Amino acid sequence: MDNDLVQRARWGDLAGQNWAGLVRLSFEVDEGPGTGESDATGTTEAKAAFRPMTGRDIRSRDEQEKDNRSFVESRGGRYVFTYEEPDTSAWKRKRVRLPNGEIGYRVIRPVFEGALEDLKRGTAPNGERLDGLIVYDIDRLTRDNRHLEDAIEVVENFKRPIIDITGTLDLLTDNGRTVARIVTATANKQSADTARRVTRKHRALQQAGIPTGGVRPFGWKEDKRTLNPEEAEWLRKIVHWLLEGKPISAIIRKLNDAGVTTSTGRKWSHPGLKAVVRNPRLCGYRSRQVIDIDPVTGTENKRVEIVLDAEGKPVIGQWESVVSVEEWEAVTEMLGPNPEPGLGHNTRKYLLRGTLRCDRDGCGAPLRVRKAEKSRNKPEGYFYYTCPSSGSVPSGCGGTKIGGPETDKAVSMMVIAKHQEETAKRQAEPEPMTWDKEEELTRVNEDIGDLKQARKARIITAETYFTQLAELEAEKRRLRNERNRILRSKHTAERAPVDLAKTWNDLLLSEQRAYVEDLLLAVLVAPAVGRGRPVRERLTPMWRPKGEQAEASSQDGSE
Template sequence: MLTVGGYARVSDIGQMGDGRDGREGVMRQREDVHALAKVKRCDVHRVYEDNDTSAYRRRVKRRDFEAMMIDLASGVINGILASNIDRLFRQPRDLERCIDIYEQARRPMIFATTAGDFDLTSPEGRFQARIHVTIANKFSADAARRVARQKRAEAVQGMPHKGQRAFGWKDAEHVDDREAELLRIARKDILQGKKVATVHEEWTKLRVRSPQTPPGKTIGYSSVRYVLRNPRLCGYRAYIPQEVRERSGRVDPVEWLVERTDGTPVMGQWEKIFTPDEWRELIDVLDARKNTGKGRKIGSTVIKRLLTGIARCAKCGNGLSSGMYTRGTTSYEKYGYYYYCRRADGGCGSLSRSGPPVEDHVEKILLGNLKKRARQVKPTAEEDPELTKAKADLKQIEADKAEARQLRADDKLSLAEFAREISRLERKERETGEKVSALSAAPVRAGSAAARIIREWGRYTVDVKREEIVKSIEAVVIKPAGKGGAQNGEFRADLVEIVWK
């Protein structure tokens, strides 16, 4: 009596809310396997079962099917029983794998279904099996096209995605308050300079999970990037064809927006988390950090030290790296890490300085500079030549308009000429007025931004602080301490020079 393996599979568990979980179909197939085993007088070692699993999609891994192939090749089982051959194979390459095992086995084997047997060791049997699998593949391809056409039509209508919820929503339409707040905070922080890697670290500490996160895990870095780029956040509908997903895996949803005939994005029928302008602003910042073509992605890693690359050696001008003091030493207990000129990076290798005192000094000087800026008052017109000229231009435009009206009253300008001239002057007046407003408000905005930075500095992460530092500081030059070094380990501010932009 041959020991065989049975196989049962259903492609999906049914639509959301229809009350089916696929078990009914699987149980019928299991009954067919055991009934067939009695007819063939075989002993069923195990029924391998893949519930809610496609045999057509290329990227889908069928766990029990793969286990069955291993047992078949190793001799644990000597054949396969199934209700139908299309339960086993929808892709010809899977059938060919099975045929290879049967051809090389050199032992009695069986391949049977309720619709008939297939002798995979003979040319005729392989031919019949290949015909059946080719037909099954064609049926699956036709069904896939129909489903794709329906999903595309739903996308054009702005209907929400079916199935698993998206991060930020508790269902297809309604926002999840906790996840939405995480996204809003992340957007604000990223615009201020925080890296996606830092956001990922913070979410990991909070034990954040996406709907796709495996049990026992936290959300991955690539998932954080994906959810931040999701057009759904601002209501835009995206549609990524299934064949694209299977060929490329996770793709950028920004590139797959559904548009109307006039080129505008289709808006979806669900609650929004961002406005379109807020989402576009976030995407622009993320795109600006993409790979430049050399080395690793910009912004893809977390820089742990505040002045890495900003601090420079006064002797050779090389950017300083950071390192940790040896554990157990006094320096490690007091400072933890240091900056040094690294020979491997092209530096002289003859300078190092404890990190925290230098960083504290630079932060203190920068915040003092920002406080002065925050107290800055709006200059008078005499102090700003460009503003003075813009205001003078406004007065001249008003005079030109008065002259044009007088010329028209004296019948020296035709109605058409007068209309064109007034239109030109009014357009110029609007543009100049906007310029005056911008120049007048610039110092106020600068002071307001500085006050905000001072107020929020304590909660900034290292990368956000670095973003603000490089806006004002060109470099922090560290000078050698000389033969005597620092007395009693005291920090010497005279050995640190800040080069302002």
């Protein structure tokens, strides 16, 4: 039968044949209301610009299937299966990695591609024999010429007919295939023209500072213009806490403990809170989301940028702001515009895990936590900081052990005293309120960009690339941490200094760790010598140089 399937389909004779239908609900460009403004929910222009058009210009899923079935059965065939493509665009391309490793853009339609493969094999997903594929019209089949050629290949080379009901699709003859190519190219152009109009419309809305579709942003009412007083006050607190150096994990704990939820009623998370704080909407600027492609890895990096007017000035949004531009810029500089690689929020359960190191000659291994055995009759939850043995990873000498609670208390007293000392110095000798290394940071960023381009062009080896990248990234972090320290000093100068001695026991563990890592590089723990030696005498603090202070806490706060 295979040899005459195409010829019989041309005559309208489907007797004895098994057919499947492809039902696609359009997900093409919609010129209705959309959004060009980024928000914490991930809503973007693209998502708003492409939406189902069912009920306006195409037949519904049930209608398409009914028409397909009726057409096949009226000509003597059996309708055995329906391929469904809900909310699928036959035109919009997505970024993919090609078989040769390069990055390309393709229309992604796994159901359509699966249907063609089934048709080649002659077997439907339900096990029935499959002789042909029917669609309502050519628009339901494809608007992409590459996919059209795949369909033509099935008809020409595998002798499996693909037809439509309306008569606009004819892949069964040479002339019909030529017309189909023209019709598909025209449909593709129509989609591109509509997309261009939608893009122009969203740009006009952006330039006017008009808030558009998407989920209600936290801090504003449903009109996206008027402040929600309670949520706006929480936003101000969040910004001030970050400027004071409070880690983001502690802020999330405070929000969740207070029962404060996102605008969608969910608990706060690190990505969600950072997206809210980084959004220029807080200070009244209109923004949009931009996707950059890394030239080396090919990965997508999303970022939010401020919309600029014709004169290059930020567009002011038509809504009430929450914080000043200066405060928003400061907190954004401290967090960084995007996540830094390798920095995660602190999930450790012990205050000094990662800070204590063995002071025995030739060791220097970081101490681990080990709970006390019941035979030692210690209080519930008592633990030790111990040097790992030589056979473990990381390797240590195994000869140093110190009581955990006593060490935590001793180091806490050191940190409190050091913090008060540094606070007194800052009050007596205020930090400079300007930073004159912006050009140096700009050059480092340019060097990183040049390095990536060189690697993409295969001018340098992977080893050279990653070695130089690590050095440049380290220099970038150093400069940013220096700038963040000055910004923090500037925005906390007018506030009363924190009395750490009074507030220490009320802080969350993550907040206490932020102070420890802000001030200390490490604490060396000497082996015990004799009984009764005070814990304090075994500890040697290695204080972080003044220029590096705030680095650890800013990192913990940024991720």
